[in-house]
């Protein structure tokens with residue numbers, strides 16, 4: 001008999017703002033009592049819900065249960081900046097026709113498959129299009145170094161045949177109302193999500209599709225039960241022949257990939273709903289999304305009433321926290337930095353209050369691979385999204401569902417070909433080293 005106990009369940013610091021700004025939702029529905037199912041999924045984020053949808057497509061009659069420790073969209077899937085990105089941050093291609101270009105094209109193709117899958121869910125489940133805005137995004141440059149990075153990135157994209165458009169400082173001001181940016185690089189393929197709206201609605205769609213989605217149902221242990229697996233939650237047990245672990249970094253809490261995963265926390269703040277006078281002062285477009293030309297820089301988004309209010313979201317600061325929990329002091333520190341970054345970009349909005357500040361947990365491997373494979377007979381994983389989990393989480397969820405259903409696809413082949421996450425240096429060197437590098441990179445990102 002095999003038993004795997006969860007060493008910890010997720011703990012969130014700060015509010016899940018994207019969910020808080022949406023109209024209230026029904027009371028949570030935890031698992032009550034015991035069930036048998038063909039498929040049980042642990043985790044109800046991008047990966048878990050995408051796995052459930054793909055399983056439903058491939059197994060129309062199967063009994064599928066999703067067990068989520070908290071409420072939908074209160075974990076990282078509702079705490080991110082909402083950029084569902086088709087293009088990698090770094091392109092491997094040094095030449096535009098060789099192997100690097102081939103692997104760039106392959107990765108872009110996989111990201112787009114994931115985005116198409118999400119788009120179809122939006123259509124099929126009647127999800128509010130404001131939660132899935134096909135707006136593209138702009139890589140903002142606030143310094144000559146950032147501008148040079150954007151030019152080189154644009155040349156790579158053009159070499160790959162990818163559309164892109166350079167925006168000058170005037171166009172950036174017209175878009176954002178800020179004079180901070182020297183230039184920008186617009187690419188059309190990114191979807192900007194209202195992440196909580198998308199995740200909550202995806203959960204609702206799955207329920208209509210006959211999937212049982214249980215909230216406040218953290219899985220505390222997994223036991224072998226003959227040929228099946230029994231998943232224990234506070235008020236009930238699900239026994240299933242096939243399990244998909246879609247709990248990202250908490251894969252390690254069940255003892256898998258130990259000392260191989262980097263638990264990174266990112267931080268963000270969101271303003272109050274801006275009043276009419278402030279909006280007039282701000283000017284610019286009602287919605288936009290700016291990623292930084294340096295990945296360790298600051299991400300900004302503006303959203304509108306259809307997405308939960310006229311608000312600006314600032315995302316910067318990262319910390320490596322192997323204990324998988326961010327303390328309130330780290331959120332306070334990040335909130336002070338967010339305030340400063342916001343003021344740098346919008347000096348005329350200096351007094352505007354940040355209503356929410358929060359931390360969110362994501363998971364990276366040092367070699368940038370995901371863990372999407374069969375871990376033990378009947379237990380599959382859709383974890384380790386390496387920071388871009390809105391697209392990659394969708395992708396690993398699709399892949400794990402396909403593997404668990406005995407199917408292969410471009411996604412299963414590509415993810416199965418990735419190696420294992422490499423080991424981290426021993427503690428405390430890993431933490432000290434990683435945090436020093438993060439701080440240094442944040443400092444180096446400067447105005448970006």
Ligand SMILES: Cc1cc2nc3c(=O)[nH]c(=O)nc-3n(C[C@H](O)[C@H](O)[C@H](O)COP(=O)(O)OP(=O)(O)OC[C@H]3O[C@@H](n4cnc5c(N)ncnc54)[C@H](O)[C@@H]3O)c2cc1C
Nearest residue numbers: 043045046047069075077080081083219360388389390393
């Ligand atoms: C501030 C911030 C900004 C970000 N911005 C972006 C962005 O713009 N674009 C992008 O692509 N990514 C972004 N990310 C990363 C992205 O949010 C994650 O990569 C993504 O959420 C991963 O999805 P997932 O479903 O794999 O994991 P998660 O979203 O973490 O979902 C896993 C779920 O498993 C649940 N769980 C864990 N353990 C158990 C258990 N024992 N039992 C039951 N349930 C369990 C958790 O509660 C959680 O809901 C950002 C993250 C943060 C924090």
